[in-house]
Amino acid sequence: MRLSLKTKFTLAISLLVLAVVTLVSGLYLARLLRQTLRQSSDNANFVAQQVLDACNEAVQQAAERGDAPFSLGAADVRAYVREAFDDSATLNSLIESDIGISTTIYGISISDLNGVVLDSSDATERDKKIAMRPSLSTLVHAGLTEQLRELFGAPQTYEFSLPFQLTLKPNDTQPIGNIRVALSSALIRAQIAPELISAGYVALAFVLCSTLLAFVASSIILAPVSRISAQLDRISAGHFDSEPVVARSDELGAVSTKILGIGKQLRDVREIFSALRENLDQVMTGLEDGLLLFNPEGRAVLISPAAEKFIGGRPEELRGLRASEIFPEGHPLRAALNFEGDQLGPTEGKEVTLGGQGGPQRVGLSVQVIRERGTRMGTLVTLRDAESLERIGSQLQVSERLAALGRVTAGVAHEVKNPLNSMRLWLEVLKANMPIEPEPQQAVKMLDSEIDRLDRAVKTFLNFTRPVELNLEESDLRGLLDEVLDAARPSIAKAGLTLQAELPAEFPRALVDQQLIHQALSNLVLNACYFTEPGGRISVGLRRAGDYGAIEVSDTGKGISPEDQKKIFQLFFTTRPGGSGIGLANTFRFVQLHNGQIEFESELGRGTTFRILLPLARTAEAPVGAGRDFSQPFAAEKR
Numbered sequence: 307m308r309l310s311l312k313t314k315f316t317l318a319i320s321l322l323v324l325a326v327v328t329l330v331s332g333l334y335l336a337r338l339l340r341q342t343l344r345q346s347s348d349n350a351n352f353v354a355q356q357v358l359d360a361c362n363e364a365v366q367q368a369a370e371r372g373d374a375p376f377s378l379g380a381a382d383v384r385a386y387v388r389e390a391f392d393d394s395a396t397l398n399s400l401i402e403s404d405i406g407i408s409t410t411i412y413g414i415s416i417s418d419l420n421g422v423v424l425d426s427s428d429a430t431e432r433d434k435k436i437a438m439r440p441s442l443s444t445l446v447h448a449g450l451t452e453q454l455r456e457l458f459g460a461p462q463t464y465e466f467s468l469p470f471q472l473t474l475k476p477n478d479t480q481p482i483g484n485i486r487v488a489l490s491s492a493l494i495r496a497q498i499a500p501e502l503i504s505a506g507y508v509a510l511a512f513v514l515c516s517t518l519l520a521f522v523a524s525s526i527i528l529a530p531v532s533r534i535s536a537q538l539d540r541i542s543a544g545h546f547d548s549e550p551v552v553a554r555s556d557e558l559g560a561v562s563t564k565i566l567g568i569g570k571q572l573r574d575v576r577e578i579f580s581a582l583r584e585n586l587d588q589v590m591t592g593l594e595d596g597l598l599l600f601n602p603e604g605r606a607v608l609i610s611p612a613a614e615k616f617i618g619g620r621p622e623e624l625r626g627l628r629a630s631e632i633f634p635e636g637h638p639l640r641a642a643l644n645f646e647g648d649q650l651g652p653t654e655g656k657e658v659t660l661g662g663q664g665g666p667q668r669v670g671l672s673v674q675v676i677r678e679r680g681t682r683m684g685t686l687v688t689l690r691d692a693e694s695l696e697r698i699g700s701q702l703q704v705s706e707r708l709a710a711l712g713r714v715t716a717g718v719a720h721e722v723k724n725p726l727n728s729m730r731l732w733l734e735v736l737k738a739n740m741p742i743e744p745e746p747q748q749a750v751k752m753l754d755s756e757i758d759r760l761d762r763a764v765k766t767f768l769n770f771t772r773p774v775e776l777n778l779e780e781s782d783l784r785g786l787l788d789e790v791l792d793a794a795r796p797s798i799a800k801a802g803l804t805l806q807a808e809l810p811a812e813f814p815r816a817l818v819d820q821q822l823i824h825q826a827l828s829n830l831v832l833n834a835c836y837f838t839e840p841g842g843r844i845s846v847g848l849r850r851a852g853d854y855g856a857i858e859v860s861d862t863g864k865g866i867s868p869e870d871q872k873k874i875f876q877l878f879f880t881t882r883p884g885g886s887g888i889g890l891a892n893t894f895r896f897v898q899l900h901n902g903q904i905e906f907e908s909e910l911g912r913g914t915t916f917r918i919l920l921p922l923a924r925t926a927e928a929p930v931g932a933g934r935d936f937s938q939p940f941a942a943e944k945r
């Protein structure tokens with residue numbers, strides 16, 4: 307049983323008071339008993355003395371009347387004394403009246419040396435032998451426990467006796483018998499009982515009062531403790547006070563102030579911790595790699611959201627499990643892991659192919675054991691999508707190649723422009739001075755058109771490489787798509803295609819340059835029109851992918867051959883008669899400028915799907931890749 311501090315305090319004080327009251331009561335009882343017994347003894351002595359005097363007087367009166375014993379033999383002397391007592395009215399009335407002197411005396415008798423009663427306050431006792439009773443003085447001088455046992459045990463009779471002697475001849479004193487005063491233990495007890503009862507009541511009242519007082523006092527004294535306890539409860543629940551709950555200058559006040567200080571420190575630590583956690587969560591969410599961190603006991607403490615697609619279990623369900631439980635027997639990654647008992651051993655750059663719904667997936671796996679001064683501190687498992695890495699690498703290569711090519715050819719184009727202008731001028735001069743024959747005229751015409759073509763190409767190229775100033779504004783992608791489709795509707799109709807647009811009613815805004823994105827989307831839709839046979843379908847969709855808006859443009863057209871897939875984003879690459887090959891190069895550049903992504907899937911004879919990811923307004927400032935929804939990964943881009 308758990309007692310509260312208040313109960314313990316009250317109990318301790320009550321027990322202390324009870325002990326003191328018991329001690330005082332014991333002393334009082336001992337004193338009361340001794341006093342009562344002494345008083346009874348004194349009374350008995352007084353009564354016995356009076357009776358003794360009366361006996362002597364009775365014998366003296368008999369002698370004065372001329373009475374004498376027949377002989378000095380014991381029997382004659384006894385008979386003489388008895389007659390003297392019987393004749394003495396004083397003695398008899400004294401014996402009667404002395405009974406009332408004390409409430410504890412219940413009989414007075416005079417007996418001879420054999421204990422046979424000569425005279426008694428109880429007439430029935432006369433001439434009967436009464437055995438000697440325990441002496442009162444033994445009880446008076448007994449210890450407290452003995453006295454208590456005698457008085458509060460079975461009723462007992464005690465005796466106080468005085469010897470009675472007779473002087474018949476000078477110098478011849480003869481013992482005759484004893485004056486015996488009988489006292490009852492029950493009467494003595496009855497005398498002290500009322501005092502004991504009232505003393506008991508006083509003691510009880512005293513104990514009860516002190517218990518009540520102790521309770522009230524402990525409530526007052528311990529009230530700040532419960533306030534401090536409530537303060538601690540609030541702190542552990544994450545609420546922090548600004549003022550101490552006990553505003554006093556004593557120890558409790560100091561404790562409360564110190565707790566307040568600890569609370570502030572805790573709040574700071576919590577804030578730092580939650581900021582760190584948030585950062586960590588953000589970092590983890592942004593990671594394409596699946597990470598699993600195990601503590602020294604081998605239990606998973608941190609699992610990145612991306613790990614789900616490799617291990618096939620939700621991170622929140624796997625947290626706290628052992629590696630052997632996360633990768634049980636039969637798990638596709640189990641064979642590649644190096645188990646040392648229940649823990650994982652180090653593994654470097656292994657590759658495993660997982661079979662899944664979307665086809666086989668190549669996964670790079672490594673396990674690092676983190677040690678500090680030889681002690682294992684944890685284990686880090688890294689799972690990497692090998693294919694997407696390669697894909698990102700090749701995408702990077704494309705942009706780098708384009709950028710490098712752009713830089714070189716922009717310089718070349720600029721240098722080509724001036725000679726081209728002067729060539730045109732000289733051609734004009736040549737035209738003016740030309741003979742009218744058809745052949746030279748034809749040659750000049752050809753030269754003129756070729757110079758025109760070259761001029762157009764140089765201009766286009768210079769246009770393409772000119773830095774674009776982004777005019778970012780929060781835009782409604784849905785509205786933007788509507789505008790693009792409205793503008794493209796005549797081309798779609800002309801190509802004999804149907805349009806299917808799936809646009810959500812509500813969509814978060816994105817931070818984009820509307821003109822550039824309009825152009826990029828138009829290029830996709832127009833390409834779909836050009837490369838799809840009449841009767842085909844163009845589908846346009848918009849959905850959310852984490853912190854990105856994903857726009858898809860699909861067609862049921864002729865598709866792109868695997869070798870062309872590598873080139874479609876290159877400037878001037880075209881398979882369309884009359885096409886310039888600028889559309890997709892521009893689209894790629896514009897999407898890149900927005901920190902977005904462009905992907906596509908295509909199958910010859912079945913169609914092509916282009917997908918553009920644009921950061922939504924809320925996270926437009928966030929680094930590329932942050933907060934992407936990995937629960938719906940895009941299918942691998944094939945080139």
Ligand SMILES: Nc1ncnc2c1ncn2[C@@H]1O[C@H](COP(=O)(O)OP(=O)(O)OP(=O)(O)O)[C@@H](O)[C@H]1O
Nearest residue numbers: 833834837865874880881882885886887888889890
């Ligand atoms: N939806 C599509 N279906 C099939 N092939 C496509 C599709 N979109 C693009 N292509 C291929 O990519 C090439 C490059 O496209 P791009 O838009 O850059 O140039 P273009 O359409 O040929 O000319 P323009 O510069 O006038 O747009 C196309 O010529 C075509 O081979």
Ligand SMILES: [Mg+2]
Nearest residue numbers: 829833889890
């Ligand atoms: Mg095009």
